[in-house]
Amino acid sequence: MVIDPSGDYFGSYNDLDPLEDVTPGPSSIHTRPCGAESDSDSGSGSDTVTDYEDGWEPEIDTEGSDASSRSPSPILVSYEFPEDPVVIPPCQPLPPLPDNFRKPHIKLYPDTRAGAPLLTQSEFLDGHRQYEQQIGQKTNIWAPFTSEIDWRLAKWAKTRGPSSSAFTELLEIHGVADKLGLSYRNVKELDKIIDKHLPSWPQFQRQEVVVQGQVFEIYFRDILQCVKTLYGDANFAPYLKFAPERHFEDHTCAEQLYHDMHTGQWWWSTQEKLDKNAGRGRTIVPLIISSDKTQVTVFRNKTAYPVYLTIGNIPKEIRRKPSKHAYILLGYLPTTSLEHIKSATSRRRSLTNLFHTCMRHIMQPIERPGAHGIVMTSGDGIERVTHPIFAVYIGDYPEQVLVTCCVSGHCPRCTIPRQRVGENTEPHPLRNLRSILEALQMVDQGASVFVKACREAGIKPVFQPFWANLPYSNVYMAITPDLLHQLYQGVFKHLKAWVLQAYGAHEIDARCRRLPPNHNIRLFMKGISTLSRVSGQEHGQMSHFLLGLIADAPLPGGMSNVRLLRCLRGLLDFLFLSQYPVHSTLSLKYLANALERFHASKQIFIDLGIRTDFGIPKIHFMNHYVESVHLFGTFDNFNTEYTERLHIDLAKDAYRSTNRKDEYSQMTKWLERKEKILKHESYMQWVHSGSHPPLRSHWIPPGFNTARTLKMTKHPSRSSVTIQDLITEYGATFFRAALSRFVVQLRNPALSGQRLETASDSLFLGFSRVSVYHRIKFLKHDIFSNASSTADSIHSQPARKDKHGRPIAARFDTALVQVKDSGSTKLDIVHDTRVGQVRVVFSLPEKAADSLFDGIPHQDRVKHLAYIEWFTPFSIRPDGNHGLYKVSRSHVDGGRLASVVDIRRLIRSVHLLPKFGRVANREWMSSTVLDLCPSFFVSRSLLIQIVTLICINSLQTGSV
DSSP states (O other): OBOOGGGBTTBOOOOOOOOOOOOOOOOOOOOOOSSOOOSSSOOHHHHHHHHHHTSOOOOOOOTTSOHHHHOOSOOOOOOOOOSSOOOOOOOOOOOOOOSSOOOOEEEEOSOTTTTOOOTTOOOOOOHHHHHHHHHTOSSOTTTTSSSHHHHHHHHHHHHTOOOHHHHHHHHTSTTHHHHHTOSOSSHHHHHHHHHHHSOOOOOOEEEEEEETTEEEEEEEOOHHHHHHHHHTOTTTGGGOOOSOEEEESSTTOOSEEEOSGGGSHHHHHHHHHHHHHTOSSOEEEEEEEEEOOEEOOSSTTOEEOEEEEEETTSOHHHHTOGGGTOOEEEEEOOOOOOTTOOOHHHHHHHHHHHHHHHHHHHHGGGHHHHHHOEEEEOTTSOEEEEEEEEEEEEOOHHHHHHHHTOOTTSOSSBOOOGGGTTSOOOOOOBOOHHHHHHHHGGGGGOHHHHHHHHHHHTSOOOSSOTTTTOTTOOHHHHBOOOIIIIIIIIIHHHHHHHHHHHHOHHHHHHHHTTSOOBTTBOOOTTOSSSOOSOOHHHHHHHTTTHHHHTTTOOOGGGOOOHHHHHHHHHHHHHHHHTTOSSEEHHHHHHHHHHHHHHHHHTTHHHHTTSOSOOOOHHHHHGGGHHHHHHHHOOGGGSOHHHHHHHHIIIIIHHHHTSOSSSHHHHHHHHHHHHHHHHHHHHHHHHHHHOOOOOOTTSOOOTTOOEEEEEEOOSSOSEEEEEHHHHHHTSOOTTHHHHHHHHHHHHHOTTOOHHHHHHHHHHOOOOOSEEEEESEEEEEEEETTTTEEEEEEEEEEEOOEEOTTSOEEOOEEOEEEEEOBOOSSSSOOHHHHEEEEEEEEEEEOOHHHHHHHTTTSOGGGSOOOEEEEEEBOOOOSSOOTTTOOEEEEBOEETTEEOEEEEEGGGEEEEOOOEEOOOSSOOTTOOTTTHHHHOSEEEEOHHHHHHHHHHHOHHHHHHTOO
């Protein structure tokens, strides 16, 4: 089925501005909207915008600026009307996504014994039943607590509750503990129950390290016990991967797919080495380590240095969720700056040696098991001979330099000379681990010989790095890309500053203040030039609109902006492509192409006098992204964004639980007790709900573990709105005619031409009021956690006043609407969809609906409708320089082209970027720009993201 707005009652038009060809672009990410999000129609986002719209702005000199950009009136375009417009039946509901996505063609590891269980095993108990035996419960399912309330209050106190003193004071209130039937009277008694009766957890050890007479503490756990804990968690058992695989799009094996670690080349090649050296039937447990200093106090500059561990057998969709507890805290490293060492050079070397000494002590227990194997039991009770092998180290650039012992300013992975860093995409070989290990062996030959050998090998003279004796490991291969610090807080941060310098902060900020609101875009109503301590999330939000701000803005002095646009677009393509949850051979070619386009045009910043060179290691490291995908899968396997989130739970909250004296001993004990409680909570959920269903037989596309559904509120925002109010307050000028046409087409899809017009004119609606909804929500449901959250929303709300009498501007969002049914799950954005502004979302009175939809089966009737004002269709190709599509209002004689559609045709909201011209029109406001601006840009990154939401095939191949 197809709905063609060009054949609407109100006229037609021709396509505008066919643009140049362009290579496929990137996907996008979701960010928080402007203003607080809530389920009510309070309009908090619009309120926020309104507060800043009347603020002061610096004056500008508009002399010589583009006249069209200064005009506040929309441009009316004349369109030709076809004699016999093509009339196609109205929209039917979107076809549902298939229950099972098309599975890839999988090549298993040739030796089926890889990852196989031990054959000697006859009986086994899964993780929950083993835990049950340790608890020793007989008749009381709440043991070691006496009742449900006894357990739930203990869980609340240790995971969500107040301080220990406050909780003790609560329990000491006369009668509280007795009336609740608690088995503890204060925090000490509760801690005793947890320590004595809940099963043991990997415990922290404390040791001292002496550096030139100063003693420092290190708290750490046995890494082998931590690995066993993660590997043996019953919640992870249905999802664990035990052997490498190669995934392809189809049986031709032309397009290889990469996502989780087991689809990368590292696991496959390491399994081959393991089979050759240690024997067949072994299971690799890839260790992923992360470390990073973090500040635990707002004042006094108190820091902690946590080290985290997870394993690559757990799918990344689970690892990245803090609520799944797939990371475990290995320990706290000393945070000293060694101020007592006066020499700066000696201090730097001592700090490096201190780090490696502590990490070597932590990692030492896996050296022998990694080489010879150890029997471990997974959460389903099955034993395997496993080899815990250090695979990936997650960290920012300073951490990467520290781990690899290389010199700051150099690449921690390859041998590129310092003076050539950031020049181009020329490949350089990986650092030679064998020659570096040989240089490290020279430590017994004397200090001068050792220092010289290390200098020739390109590393610092470090005594026994922690990775030197780890089997089947290469630390230079283990250093992986970091989207947060390298791209958002690194390259994009630099490029944003260069763009601000090129165009001027005042003009860029003025354009930021005039962007229309949208759920997925944060509006910086004070601009972006004056922000300090900008987070990675904020840089991610800026990346959605920065290119649109300057798409049609010439550079000062009349210089062409083509190279700057190509450079920025190349980086943004690279940034968004790198976030694909699945990469293919083709998408990796696009990733490499985007990087080449960035390097080909970056000279513009030197010509403008903004830069003198691009010797930035983070720019160079982008050369290793494709290589890392081949080795370890996509970048969401090892993004520091996830480990940064762990700082809150495992460092900051732990510090706040202490009395700030001898804090680490209190922090570690607090964490042990909290982890015991969380483990017991998991067991209690299993007791009441049963075991988790295994999913090994089902393939869940990585990144597609969420189902997306449209959600309407049970009750309307306004239950009785007259049609005249729809016209005056909501701007639904042609509501009656558009609805009449929709009903006639729904009744008789075969009608067209003059017969359709006549039938529409003669239709009697039979009602004067409708129920109106001010918001459409799109929910995403996570199949791993059974949790729902708002993925997107569309607002259509008239102007109003808040409770203080202050005016709140109207907000009518734009959305992407499917106007054609291609009969395939693969959506053609250019031909099958169109942008429309949602003016009214409504439902008909029940009696009127029965009359108008008479003869239509009840299950096929439309419950919620939307009045849409259309924009022009997408051009066949976007612009060749900035890669954006251009759309304008679709005008006809008497007003704007409009239709009524089934809201199930709305795919998602769309953020339109105003075409500002040379200078942004200062009469435009964020709340009025959709009505005043004549033309807009639409980001291809957003459109391609929509493709990935509709069809897994687009994501697998990287194509559109």
